[in-house]
Amino acid sequence: MQPESLGCTPPYDLLERGRMYVVFQPRVETPFPEGIADVQRTFLVLHPDGRDRFRRILLGHKRLPDPGGGGWRRRERFWSYVDRAGKLSHVSHDLGASTYMTRTRGLRFQPAARVLTQGSYVIAEHGDHTHFSYALDAPETVGPIHDDLGMCAVASYLLLGMRPWPGERGARVWHRIPEHLRAPYQDKRFAPLKLPLLDFEGVSLVLVGVGRYVDPALAPVLQSVPRDLAEEQRVRAALEPAAPPVLEAPTARA
Numbered sequence: 001m002q003p004e005s006l007g008c009t010p011p012y013d014l015l016e017r018g019r020m021y022v023v024f025q026p027r028v029e030t031p032f033p034e035g036i037a038d039v040q041r042t043f044l045v046l047h048p049d050g051r052d053r054f055r056r057i058l059l060g061h062k063r064l065p066d067p068g069g070g071g072w073r074r075r076e077r078f079w080s081y082v083d084r085a086g087k088l089s090h091v092s093h094d095l096g097a098s099t100y101m102t103r104t105r106g107l108r109f110q111p112a113a114r115v116l117t118q119g120s121y122v123i124a125e126h127g128d129h130t131h132f133s134y135a136l137d138a139p140e141t142v143g144p145i146h147d148d149l150g151m152c153a154v155a156s157y158l159l160l161g162m163r164p165w166p167g168e169r170g171a172r173v174w175h176r177i178p179e180h181l182r183a184p185y186q187d188k189r190f191a192p193l194k195l196p197l198l199d200f201e202g203v204s205l206v207l208v209g210v211g212r213y214v215d216p217a218l219a220p221v222l223q224s225v226p227r228d229l230a231e232e233q234r235v236r237a238a239l240e241p242a243a244p245p246v247l248e249a250p251t252a253r254a
Contacts, residue, residue: 011126011127012124012125012126012131012215012217012218013124013125013126014122014123014124014221015123015124015125015130015195016048016049016122016123016195017048017049017120017121017122017123017221017222017224017225018046018047018048018049018051018120018121018225019046019047019049019118019119019120019121019225019227019232019235020044020045020046020047020118020119020120020121020134021044021045021047021115021117021118021235021236021239022042022043022044022045022064022115022116022117022118022149022151023042023043023044023045023056023095023113023114023115023116023239023240024039024040024041024042024043024062024113024114024116024149025039025040025041025042025043025095025110025111025112025113025114026038026039026040026111026114027039027040028040028108028109028110028111029108029109030111031109031111033145034144034145035144035145035148036062036063036145036148036149039062039148039149040062041058041062042058042059042062042063042149043056043057043058043059043083043113044056044057044059044064044080045057045091045235045239046121046198047235049225049226052087052088053085053086053087053199054084054085054086054087054088054090054091054235055082055084055085055091055198055199056082056083056084056085056091057080057081057082057083057198057205058080058081058083059078059080059150059207060078060079060080061078062149063078063148063149063150064078064149064150064151064155064157064207065077065078065150065157065207065208065209066150066209067152067155067156067157067209067210067211067212068209068211068212075208075209075210076208076209077206077207077208077209078206078207079162079204079205079206080204080205080206080207081169081170081202081203081204081205082197082198082199082200082201082202082203082205083201084201085198085199085200085201088234088235088238089238091238091239092238092239092241095112095113095238095239095240095241096112096113096241097109097110097111097112097241098110112240112241112242113239113240113241114240115236115239115240116145116146116149116151117136117137117138117146117151118136118137118232118236119134119135119136119137120134120135120137120222120223120225121133121134121222121225122134122218122221122222122225123159123195124218124221125192128192129158129192130158130159130160130192130193130194130195131156131157131158131159131210131215131218132156132157132158132159132207133154133155133156133157133214133215133218133222134154134155134214134222135153135154135214135222135223136151136152136153136154139153139154152212153212154212154213154214155209155210155211155212155213155214156210156211156213156214156215157207157208157209157210158192158207158208158210159192159193159205159206159207159208160190160191160192160193160205160206160208161184161185161190161191161192161193161194161197161203161204161205161206162189162190162204162205162206163182163185163188163189163190164204168204169202169204170202170203170204172202173200173201173202173203174202174203176200177197177200177203178196181194181196181197190206193205
């Protein structure tokens with residue numbers, strides 16, 4: 001894909017564009033979360049343009065890093081990893097509400113996941129860096145819980161791949177990744193993320209805040225991401241299933 005064909009100008013090399021959804025799962029017995037303390041997990045779900053494939057990235061610290069700040073040393077950087085990758089049914093499989101029984105607290109209720117916000121994103125290479133930038137569809141709706149989870153109207157990050165140490169999360173899958181994708185990490189633990197790594201479940205990555213802006217060279221690409229409202233409704237319905245299942249013969253858990 002040539003960057004010029006989508007309005008992306010050098011020195012950027014466009015790798016991917018698409019739609020993104022920020023999904024959070026409330027804590028047990030917290031159906032009406034008001035802030036990050038009421039959130040159990042937060043995901044960044046990417047739907048690349050032209051592909052029937054999704055990636056669900058579990059965000060460390062339950063939020064995106066703060067993209068603001070002045071200078072490299074003040075940029076937040078958070079570890080994350082590819083939790084699920086594949087069809088929408090696979091990515092959304094465990095996001096529904098559930099009830100279960102414990103020995104000590106009795107019946108417990110896990111609320112369903114919810115889509116906090118959505119927007120368009122672009123991943124591009126710039127020299128020896130890989131950039132991730134996004135723009136929300138409705139930036140005027142950003143509120144307190146959006147702030148808690150690190151959401152801005154627009155933001156830019158660096159994407160780094162991370163080679164896991166033996167025994168760490170992702171160590172087993174790392175050796176199943178093609179050698180040419182692992183090559184940049186032979187003598188170092190971090191390197192600019194290569195896009196195909198995002199299709200491997202268990203791959204670790206680091207998001208580094210760059211700024212609350214989108215580079216002018218990438219802005220036209222974000223604006224040109226195709227919108228399919230029917231498809232977006234289908235995706236949202238899968239990512240935030242509304243009805244809790246009926247509890248049947250629960251298995252007691254400690």
